[in-house]
Every structure is written in structure tokens, then in C-alpha cells.
Amino acid sequence: MKLSMISSIAIVAALTAQVAQAETLRLLTWGGYAPQEVIDLFEAETGHTVEVTTSNNEEMIAKLRATNGGGFDLAQPSQDRIASAQEEFGIYKPIDMSRVDADLFIPSMLSATADNTTYEGDVFGVPHVWGTSGLVVNTAVASNVTDYTDLCDASVAGQVSYRLKRPTLIGFAYSMGLDPFAAYDDTDAYQDILDEVEAMLTACKPNVKTYWDGGDEIKNLLRSGEVVASMAWDTGGWQLNADNADITFVAPEAGALGWIDTFVLPARGRADDAAYDWINFVMRPEIAAMITNTAGNFTAAVDGDAGVNADLKARYQGSFDQAAIDNIKWYPPVPAGLEALEGATLDRINAAN
Template sequence: MCSKSSGVLTAVIGLAVAGWGQTAGADTLRLLTWGGYAPDDVIEMFEAETGHTVEVTLSNNEEMIAKLRATAGGGFDLAQPSQDRIAGPQEEFGIYKPIDMSKIDQDKFIPSMLSATMANTTVGGEVYGVPHVWGTSGLVLDTANAGMVEDYTDLCSDEVAGKVSYRLKRPTLIGFAFAMGMDPFAAYGDEAAYTEIMEKVEAKLVECKPNVKTYWGGGDELMGLVRSGEVVASMAWDTGGWKLNADNPDISFVAPASGALGWIDTFVLPAKGQADDAAYDWINFVMQPEIAAKITDAAGNFTASKGADEFVDDALKARYQASFPPEAVDNIKWYPPVPAGLEAIEGGVLDRVKAAN
């Protein structure tokens, strides 16, 4: 996922750790997930309601894929990689098993997120992932001084000259492409078409360079720039914008007119999982709005549970609903898997923008 630490953390909750190659009982759910996605109180409620026992191993995308590759999909019953880490590893390593959608309570999901994730995780006609926790990058604005900024390309307007910041990373390339009326994701399968899009984005970013106060590298750096008033308009993550809003109501995360850029961490079934029933029970349990709100409170990000925002902390609920009316949620551009070769194209563009005078 985009905004979490990639440090490797490991914790076990419930019974003692079952090693990668050991067998756990059919009533034991071995969950491979991110920090905050399986809070203690949620586990206790699930165990009391279902009779299953939950063992949690905390990890990150790279570690999840490495663990499942090492065992050909064994050792765990449910895992939570990001949606762009599913189709490729499945095609190459066969580490997941298809999801039986008849066992998923689909009515509990935000429809646009469910359909997007199913489409991005379909391999050979089978669905391998459903959405859980998500987040976006978009615009963080001091609305008192940058209220005219509605999309990424507005960062190049004279009204905010010298008070703009964004990262020289691929989300900036993707966001500007969408704001310029192009669809970079639709060109993923055509290297020549993608190169043409990136050339146009490169020209725009070079043109926009005089507007940029600085290219930020870390979230704390950007938050300092915005708090001080040195930057009034930026590309940044939703959670950062909401933190700033808690200090200054004029600062807010805004979903761009062309769509925020979204990541989703999913639920997948490892190929050799032994407790599918417990896995389906967990998915359906945590997607209940009241339960999903507990995960939002623990993780800091919202889930794909429909209506869960009504049950989170009142202040966070107000910030979320102001940033994401339903039409903005449906307009999120979800990152699909990146084909080989595109990162090299993007890297060249970013290097040239950085070097431009």
C-alpha cells in the first residue's frame, strides 16, 4: 500500500505461532495482514461469535509474497496484499486460490470498489481478490488561499505560483495524465501509447516547474510546509490532509475533479490454505459496518464496507464525508498492476523533469 511503513513487523495473536509448514486446525484462521487490520477487540468478537481461533502475522506486500512463494501458498489461510500484487504473482507462482463469490456477502461492499478489485484481480476468468482497506492520493489545499485548485493541473496556475508541492514519483505522472484528459491505465498494454502520454505529462511538469516551492519527499516534510503557509496547494494522501484539517479547518484533502488515485489492500486465499470457511467468515464479519469502523479507528484508513463511515469517530467521519461524497468515491482511479517496462519509461520522465531548468 502507498502510505504505510514497509518495515517488517511480526506478531501473533491467539494461539502460539503455527510455522509456515505446520498444520493448524480447520477452526484456526491464520491471517497474514497489515498492522491495524485485525485489532484485538475485533478478534475477540469474531472468536466469541464464530468459535474460530485467529492467529495474526503482521507483514507488508513484499514479505507476504515472499512467505507465500516460499511455501507455494501454504502456511496461511487468508492474506491481505494490495490489489496490484495479485494477478502477476498468481500468473507466475500460483500462490492463491480463486474466491467463491457465492460465499462473500457482496451487499456489504461499496459496489464500485468491489467491481474494480474483482476486475483487477481476475486471472483466467477466476476472481482472486476482494477489497478491504483503501486510501487515496489527491489534493491537500489551504482553501483560504488555493480555493481555485480543483484538479492536478491547477497546481500550475498563476494564483498559487511558488506555493505548490508534489513528489517526483509515479502518482504525480498518473494524476497529471488524468487531469489532462488522458487515461494512462488504459494504455498500460501499449508501450508506445504510454510513452506518448508520458511525453505530454513531462512537458506539462517542466512547464509547471516554476510554480513548485519544493518537491517533497516525506509526509512530515510536506505537513510542515503546509502548516507554515509556505505551501498552499499540494498532491498528498488523504490521511495527511485530514490530520492537517484537525489543526486548521481551512486545510483539507480534496478529491480532484479527474479522480483521486486509489490503492486497495485486499483479501486473498492462499493456495494451500486449510480453513476456507473460517476465512470467508472473517471477511463477512469484518465487512459489517460497525466492525469495519473499528478497523478504521485502528488503521487510520477507511474500508470498502458500505456505510461504515457512519460509525467511525465523528470528527474523522466529517472529514471523510467532506472529501468523499459518493460521486468522488465512484470516480477514484484504482491502481492496476504495472506491466513490465513502464517503470523505466516513468523513471526517465521523472529524471528529465528533475534536471530541467
């Protein structure tokens, strides 16, 4: 009887300790990166609760700037938005790599992200989801669109869309034979490139049906046939291909633009334990596959593709042969102040007649 009572007391004490250690994880992330089924499994296993706010790179940085790195416990900006944002605004805190299960990550991606997110000797990010942006084309009517500048061809006049964001500037620059990433450390040279791209995109405005803002918007435009060629993400092209075999993602001749979305700790986050638990949980292969099947992009998890939908794998292989993979232009860290130049260029393009 006494042993039974002691055991019961021990169980209650353990449960009480677990509850005491449970935290609410305030996650600032992209759509699809925290599926409800994954949240449910995580909460059941750890006792933590998860509150999700979906966002994008610009909004993430703006939200964290406004609160000096507060309001969230874990965020997921792209790896090129970390070192410069930390230098300018001090909105993150270093990753404690001893609390990250490195064996769960593809070594090359873990290493590359560490290099690209290091500031003053500290690592500020680890990789999660990666993918590319390029062209999504209705090949039945716009098969000639194989590079970014083809969006300005007369054959697709009035049936084109892209975002007025920095990937459009970068993609067009490469398609014009320029090398914007090589000019990152030379402000004057980079401005010269922006000026050339500005002239091209201003001249291209009559071809543009609309500048899209969200993924659902551009997918609907392509589905309806109002747009036949667009700059967009690979996952959107593959989702459309599932319903219409003529529409698919095309890796541009100048190279798709590659990105890696990361995990970072906001400077004033309160739930570090829950944040590290989430990182290690979602990088397990079986959980990573669940996220890929929802988000449509692959993760940096070792063996994370093992449980991925076979159709998604086939669409990926249809868009990327080895040459296209080798030609991916991976975003390097953005030097401080560069986005202000890009923003001014985009504003002028938008305002031009």
C-alpha cells in the same frame, strides 16, 4: 454424576478441538486496517492469533515475489495490482467464494473487484477498504490549487510536495487532458503520455519542497506550513482538517483517483481457515465501522458507515459533492510490464536537474 462428567468431557473435547483448529494468521496489510481492538475481539472469538506486518503495494508484491507467495496467509494489495502480478509472478491463489459471506459486501464493489481481479477464470480478490487520492491544500494561502497541474503554478513555488509514484503520473496526465487508463492496452500510446507527463514534472521540480514517502511526513509538512499544497490521500486531508480548518482534501477538477484495497490469499499461505475467518469478521458492520474510524477510509461493508464518526462523515461530504464522486477515476488492473515503463519515467524525473 455421570451426566455431569460426560458434560465436562464434552466441554473439554470441544475446547481441545477449538485449540487444535486455531491458527496464526500472518497478515500483510496497510496501517490502520487491523486495529488492536479488532484483533483482540477476533482472537477472543475464534481462538486464532494475528501477526500484522504493515506495508504498501510495491513492498507487498516484492515480499511475495521473494518468497514465491510464502511468508503470509492474507495480504491486502490494491485491486489493480492483482491480475497482472498473478500473470507475471504466480504469487496468489484463487479465492474460494463459497467461504466468503457475500451478504456482508456492497454488491457493486464485490462484483467490480471480482471482475478486476479475475485471471484465467478464477477470482483472486475481494474488496475491503476504498478511498481516493487527490489534493490536500491549505485553502487560506493556496485556494487557486484545484487541479494537479496547479501544483506547478508560480504562486506555490517551493511549497509543493507529491510522491514520485504512479498516482502522480496518472493524476497529472488527466489534468493535462490526457486519458492514461484508456491507453493501458497500447504500450506506445501509454509511453507517449508518460513522455508528456515527464516533461511537465521535470519542469515542475523547482516548485517541489520535497518528494514525500510516508503519510506522517506529508502531514507534518502541511501542519508546519512548509508545504501548502500536495498530492495526497483523502484520509490524510481529513485528519489535518480536524486540527486546522484551512487544510482539507480537495477533489481535483480532473477527478480524484479511486482505489480499492482487497483481500488476497498468498500462494503458499498456510492458514486459510484463519484468513477466511478474518475476512468475514472484519466485514461485519460494527467491525467495519471500527476500522473506518481508525484508518479514516470507508469499507465495502454493507451498512459499514452506520457507526462511523459523524465528523468524518461531514469532512467526506465537504470534499465530495455528487459531481466529484461521479468524476472519480477508478484504477483498472495494471497490464503486465506497464509499471516498468512508469518506473523508468520516475527515475528520469528524479535524476533530472
